[in-house]
Amino acid sequence: MENMLNKRVLTGNEAIARGFYEAGGIIAASYPGSPTVEILEKLKEYEEIYSEFSTNEKVALEVAIGGSIYGVRSIATMKHVGVNIASDPLMTFTQTPTKGGFLLVTGDDPGLSSSQNEQDNRIFGKFANMGIVDPSDSQEAKEFTIKALELSEKFSIPMMLRITSRLCHSRSVVTINDRIVPNYTRGIDKDFQKYCMIPPQSRDKQFFMKERLEELEAYAYETELNLLELKENSDTLIITSGLMYNNLKELDIDASIWKLGLLYPISKKKAKEITDKFSKIIILEEMKPFIENELKLMGINCIGKELFRFTGELHQHLIEEGLYKAGLVESVKTADFKLKETVMRPPVFCTGCPHRPTFDILKKSKAKIVIGDIGCYSLAAMPPFEQSNTIISMGASLGMIKGVQKAMDLYNETQPLVAVIGDGTFFHSGLPGFINLLHQRKEKQNITIIILDNRTTAMTGGQSNASSGLYNESDDMKVGIKTLIESMGFDRVKEINQYDYKAATKLIKEEIDYDGISIVVANGPCALRYNIEQPYYYVEPHTCISCRSCIKTACPPLRMVKYEGIDKLKSSIDKDMCIGCSVCAQVCPVNAIKSSVPVDRRNEI
Structure with missing residues (x-):
C-alpha cells in the first residue's frame, strides 16, 4: 500500500507554495489579487522563505528580481492584470541572464469571476521571451514549480507558471517531499554587461534571448512535461494543456491526446513528427488561440476556435459540443449544468462597512460625475448607490478625473467632479496620479478626491498595507495618508470619521462646493478585518x-x-x-x- 503519510489534499495555490518551498526557494513577493492571493499567504508559513505583500506588482516583481540576481531562487505571484503593472521591469529583466531561478506565477481568469478583463497571459509570456509551463492539477502545479525553477537556472531564462482561477482553487492529492536547498552561488556579479540594460548591451541581449529560447525548444523535444497518449486506430489528435486536459479525459473521447506541460516554446520538430501521423488536429484551449496560432505558424493544419468559444471557461458540455461540430462524437451526452434560479442577491457592502455612509452621502449630494476605482468600493457602482460612472484600473480615477476636468474646461463647462480611491489602491498606484493633479492646475477647478481608508486591502482578503499599522507584520509602521498628501503640496486636505454620518455629510458637501482641488481622507476600519462588534x-x-x-x-x-x-x-x-x-x-x-x-x-x- 502506498505511503499516505506524505499525501496532502491541496489547492493549486497551496501546491505552488509547497513546490517553491521544496525547491529551496528563498525570496517570494506578491500583490494580493484573486485568484493567486493564497500562494503568498501560504508561503508566509515557511520560516525559511522571505515573503511579502509588496506595494504593487511592479515592486513585487523587482523584489523577486533582486533575489534572483543575488543568486537565490525567487518567485513573484500576481493575478493576470497585475502583470500589466509589472511589465516595465519584466520586459527588460527577461533580456538578462538568470542566476537564481526566477518564476513569475500569473493567475488568468477565464470567465472573469473576479477581474475587470480576461487577458490571456500566455501571450504576455511569449511577448517577454519567457518559457511557459501550464499545470493541469495540484500535483503538477507543485512539480512544475520545481521544474520551472530548475529550467530557469539551466537555460538562464525567467519562467512563467500560468494557472487559471479554477486550478488555483480546486483541490487534488499532492505528494509532499522534503525541502532541498541548492548550493547557491550568492552575490552580485560585477559585470555591467549582464544586468545594466543600456543600448549597447541591450542590442546584444536580443540575440541572447533568441539563443536561449532555441535551447529551451530543443529541450522541449524530449521533455517529460509533455504527455502523448495514443489511441489505437484513431486518426484524430487533440492538443491541449492545463485544466482542459482533465475535462477532456473525463469525456473519454476516441482520439489521441498531446498534453503540453511546457507550453512555450513548442518544439517544431516534435510537433511536426506527431501531427504528421494524424489527419485531423483539434486544439482545445480556453480564451485566445495561443497553441492554435503557434502550430499554424509551423505550417500545421489545425482547428480550434472554430469549435470552442473564445471567452469564459470551457466545461465538459461546451467541449463536447465543439467535438460534435468536429464530427468526433455522435451526440452531446453531458448535461448543460444550470443553477436553479433563486432570489437575486446582488453583492453589497459588508455589514458595518465604513464605505456605506460615504456613498449614501454622495448619492444625496449634487455631484453627478463620480470616477470610481478598484476595491471593495467598486460595489458603489451598483444599486442602490450607483455612484461610480467609471471603473477601469487601479489608480485610474485620478488621471481620469483630471482628463474630464480639462475637457470640460476647454468648453467652459463647470460642475462638481468627485473621484474615490481606497487606501490600498492609493499606495499601489495612486501617488503618481495625485502628483499629476498639481501639474497645470487652475485655481477654479471643482475636484474632490475622497480617499477611503479602511486600513487594509480588504477586497482580496484583508491583507495589510502601508495604512494598516502592521505593514511589516513585526512592527507598527504606518504611513499617514493625510501627511503624505500635504507634503506633495495640496493645501486643502480634510479627515473624517466615516461612521459619523452628520459630520461626514457636512464636510463632504462643503468640499464638493469648494472651487478648487480638495481631498477628503475618509477613515473607518474594515469591519470584517478588525472584527468590529458593538451593542446591536x-x-x-x-x-x-x-x-x-x-x-x-x-x-x-x-x-x-x-x-x-x-x-x-x-x-x-x-x-x-x-x-x-x-x-x-x-x-x-x-x-x-x-x-x-x-x-x-x-x-x-
Whole structure:
C-alpha cells in the first residue's frame, strides 16, 4: 500500500507554495489579487522563505528580481492584470541572464469571476521571451514549480507558471517531499554587461534571448512535461494543456491526446513528427488561440476556435459540443449544468462597512460625475448607490478625473467632479496620479478626491498595507495618508470619521462646493478585518414611519417586516448580524432606531 503519510489534499495555490518551498526557494513577493492571493499567504508559513505583500506588482516583481540576481531562487505571484503593472521591469529583466531561478506565477481568469478583463497571459509570456509551463492539477502545479525553477537556472531564462482561477482553487492529492536547498552561488556579479540594460548591451541581449529560447525548444523535444497518449486506430489528435486536459479525459473521447506541460516554446520538430501521423488536429484551449496560432505558424493544419468559444471557461458540455461540430462524437451526452434560479442577491457592502455612509452621502449630494476605482468600493457602482460612472484600473480615477476636468474646461463647462480611491489602491498606484493633479492646475477647478481608508486591502482578503499599522507584520509602521498628501503640496486636505454620518455629510458637501482641488481622507476600519462588534441596534416599530431611509443604505441586517398589530411594513434589524455601527440610526429622520445599550459608542470604533 502506498505511503499516505506524505499525501496532502491541496489547492493549486497551496501546491505552488509547497513546490517553491521544496525547491529551496528563498525570496517570494506578491500583490494580493484573486485568484493567486493564497500562494503568498501560504508561503508566509515557511520560516525559511522571505515573503511579502509588496506595494504593487511592479515592486513585487523587482523584489523577486533582486533575489534572483543575488543568486537565490525567487518567485513573484500576481493575478493576470497585475502583470500589466509589472511589465516595465519584466520586459527588460527577461533580456538578462538568470542566476537564481526566477518564476513569475500569473493567475488568468477565464470567465472573469473576479477581474475587470480576461487577458490571456500566455501571450504576455511569449511577448517577454519567457518559457511557459501550464499545470493541469495540484500535483503538477507543485512539480512544475520545481521544474520551472530548475529550467530557469539551466537555460538562464525567467519562467512563467500560468494557472487559471479554477486550478488555483480546486483541490487534488499532492505528494509532499522534503525541502532541498541548492548550493547557491550568492552575490552580485560585477559585470555591467549582464544586468545594466543600456543600448549597447541591450542590442546584444536580443540575440541572447533568441539563443536561449532555441535551447529551451530543443529541450522541449524530449521533455517529460509533455504527455502523448495514443489511441489505437484513431486518426484524430487533440492538443491541449492545463485544466482542459482533465475535462477532456473525463469525456473519454476516441482520439489521441498531446498534453503540453511546457507550453512555450513548442518544439517544431516534435510537433511536426506527431501531427504528421494524424489527419485531423483539434486544439482545445480556453480564451485566445495561443497553441492554435503557434502550430499554424509551423505550417500545421489545425482547428480550434472554430469549435470552442473564445471567452469564459470551457466545461465538459461546451467541449463536447465543439467535438460534435468536429464530427468526433455522435451526440452531446453531458448535461448543460444550470443553477436553479433563486432570489437575486446582488453583492453589497459588508455589514458595518465604513464605505456605506460615504456613498449614501454622495448619492444625496449634487455631484453627478463620480470616477470610481478598484476595491471593495467598486460595489458603489451598483444599486442602490450607483455612484461610480467609471471603473477601469487601479489608480485610474485620478488621471481620469483630471482628463474630464480639462475637457470640460476647454468648453467652459463647470460642475462638481468627485473621484474615490481606497487606501490600498492609493499606495499601489495612486501617488503618481495625485502628483499629476498639481501639474497645470487652475485655481477654479471643482475636484474632490475622497480617499477611503479602511486600513487594509480588504477586497482580496484583508491583507495589510502601508495604512494598516502592521505593514511589516513585526512592527507598527504606518504611513499617514493625510501627511503624505500635504507634503506633495495640496493645501486643502480634510479627515473624517466615516461612521459619523452628520459630520461626514457636512464636510463632504462643503468640499464638493469648494472651487478648487480638495481631498477628503475618509477613515473607518474594515469591519470584517478588525472584527468590529458593538451593542446591536433595534427598531421601535411604533416610531418608524416606513420611509426606508435605513433600508436604502443596503446594510444586510436591515429589512422590512410585518409587525403584529401594525398594518404597514416597518424596518427591522437582525441583531445577530448587526455590529452596531449606528449608521442606520443616524440616517433615521424620526429617531426610531436605538442602541441596545444606551451609550453612544461610535467614537470607540
